[in-house]
Amino acid sequence: MKDKVITSISTVQSFYKKQATKLVILYSLVVGLLATFYFYSNHLITVLVDQNAHLNIARQVIDSLTPGVSQFGSWPPFTQIIIIPFVWNDFLWHSGLAGSIPVLICFIITTVFLYKSVLFLSKSHFASIISILLFSLNPNILELAVSPLMEMPFLMFSVLTFYYVCRWVKEERVIYLFASAFFSTMAVLTRFDGFIFPFVIAGIIILKYLFLRKGMRHLEATLIVFLFLGLFGIAIDLAYNTVFLGDPLAFARGNWSAYAQQHIGGVRFYQVSII
Numbered sequence: 001m002k003d004k005v006i007t008s009i010s011t012v013q014s015f016y017k018k019q020a021t022k023l024v025i026l027y028s029l030v031v032g033l034l035a036t037f038y039f040y041s042n043h044l045i046t047v048l049v050d051q052n053a054h055l056n057i058a059r060q061v062i063d064s065l066t067p068g069v070s071q072f073g074s075w076p077p078f079t080q081i082i083i084i085p086f087v088w089n090d091f092l093w094h095s096g097l098a099g100s101i102p103v104l105i106c107f108i109i110t111t112v113f114l115y116k117s118v119l120f121l122s123k124s125h126f127a128s129i130i131s132i133l134l135f136s137l138n139p140n141i142l143e144l145a146v147s148p149l150m151e152m153p154f155l156m157f158s159v160l161t162f163y164y165v166c167r168w169v170k171e172e173r174v175i176y177l178f179a180s181a182f183f184s185t186m187a188v189l190t191r192f193d194g195f196i197f198p199f200v201i202a203g204i205i206i207l208k209y210l211f212l213r214k215g216m217r218h219l220e221a222t223l224i225v226f227l228f229l230g231l232f233g234i235a236i237d238l239a240y241n242t243v244f245l246g247d248p249l250a251f252a253r254g255n256w257s258a259y260a261q262q263h264i265g266g267v268r269f270y271q272v273s274i275i
Contacts, residue, residue, distance in 0.1 A: 020115070020119075020125065021112060021115075021116075024111060024112050024115045024132060025108060025112055027111075027132075027136075028107060028108045028111035028112065028132070028136060029108055031136050031137070031142070031145075032104045032107050032108060032145050032146065033104075035142040035143075035145050035146050036097075036100050036104060036146045039100075039142075039143065039146050039147075040095065040096070040097065040100070040146075044143070045095065045096030045097070045099070045100055045146060045147060045148070046094075046095070046096040046148075048147070048149075050149055051096060051099065051147055051148050051149060052096075054075075054079055054080055054083060054099060054148045054149065054150075055083060055087060055093060055096060055098060055099055055148050057071060057072060057073060057075070057080045058080040058081075058083035058084045058087045058098070058099075059087045059088075059093055061080065061084055062084060062087070062088060063088070069240075069244075070244050072240070072244075073245075074241060074245055074250050074251040075150075075251070076150070076188070076189050076190050076191060076192065076194075076237060077189060077240075078150075078153055078186065078189045078190040079099075079103075079148070079149070079150045079153050079190060082102035082103075082106075082153070083098055083099050083102060083148060085102075086098035086099075086101050086102065087099075096147075096148055098148070099147065099148020099149075100146040100147070100148065103144075103145065103146060103147065103148060103149070103152045103153065104145060104146055106152045106153045106155075106156040107136075107141075107144075107145035107146075107152050107156075109156050109160075110135075110152065110155050110156040110159050111132050111135065111136055113156075113159045113160055113163050114131055114132055114135055114159050115128045115129075115131065115132050116128075116163055117159060117162060117163045117166065118131040118132075120163070120166060120167065121166065150190055150191045151191075153190045154187060154190045154191040154193065154194065157183050157184070157186045157187035157190055157194070158187055158194075158197075160179075160183040161180050161183040161184045161187060161197060161201070164176045164177075164179040164180040164183060165180045165201055165204060167179075168180060169204065169208060174225070177222065177225065177226055178225075178229065180201060180226075180230075181198070181201075181225075181226050181227075181228075181229035181230040182229060184197035184198050184201060184230050184233070185198075185229060185230060185231075185232050185233035186233065187233070188233030188234055188236075188237060189233045189236065189237065192237075192251060192252075194233065195234055197230070198226075198227060198230035198231050198233075198234070201226065201230065202223060202226065202227060202230070205219070205222055205223055205226060206219065206223070209222070237251070
């Protein structure tokens with residue numbers, strides 16, 4: 001009897017290890033669909049100004065008096081781009097589900113690579129499971145998982161960048177360096193917070209080569225390869241702001257920047273208070 005129990009446990013463990021990624025995908029899909037149902041049925045997908053803004057910008061790119069890339073404005077474009085394939089449908093547009101569908105996919109990918117990252121670092125399936133449970137059952141994450149906002153796509157690219165940086169540091173395969181550069185670029189094209197990613201990774205590269213005491217040629221070659229792609233997203237953002245908004249830093253100091261809105265809002269509030 002004891003041998004049968006041990007055999008059964010070993011069989012389950014073997015099956016789980018072989019099918020772990022598929023099981024994590026299935027789990028995150030179920031959690032995401034339940035979250036979508038809850039937030040949609042409670043009319044919480046389009047309650048924020050930014051949620052509606054992303055949906056409307058994506059719609060304007062394909063359906064407005066002046067359709068085209070100029071409609072993206074000063075925000076990084078990735079979130080609006082992934083909404084475009086769904087926003088042509090009026091129901092999906094007005095309900096907000098045009099944004100929930102692609103963002104939910106980002107949530108699933110984030111969960112899978114969070115699992116892979118923890119497993120790669122800890123070699124523990126248990127720790128990996130705990131990590132995705134803590135992540136995926138967090139109420140804030142569940143809201144972001146179905147909201148047409150930049151946060152979940154940015155989390156996805158952050159986790160992907162982290163995963164491939166870790167793989168490169170340990171295994172030194174060039175493909176992992178290219179992957180980390182690509183995903184850090186995509187993070188830049190999703191949120192401006194990503195601007196720091198290429199420089200942090202460049203610092204990791206420098207520290208690794210100094211620690212290993214490799215020659216400057218290896219360090220310079222690796223940095224050039226990484227930064228050529230890693231800085232591409234920043235170059236795109238600055239070029240877009242220059243061409244369409246007339247200022248490479250329009251996202252930071254333009255009329256629609258956070259600084260401008262806070263400053264104008266403060267002045268208006270002060271004036272009303274005086275009156």
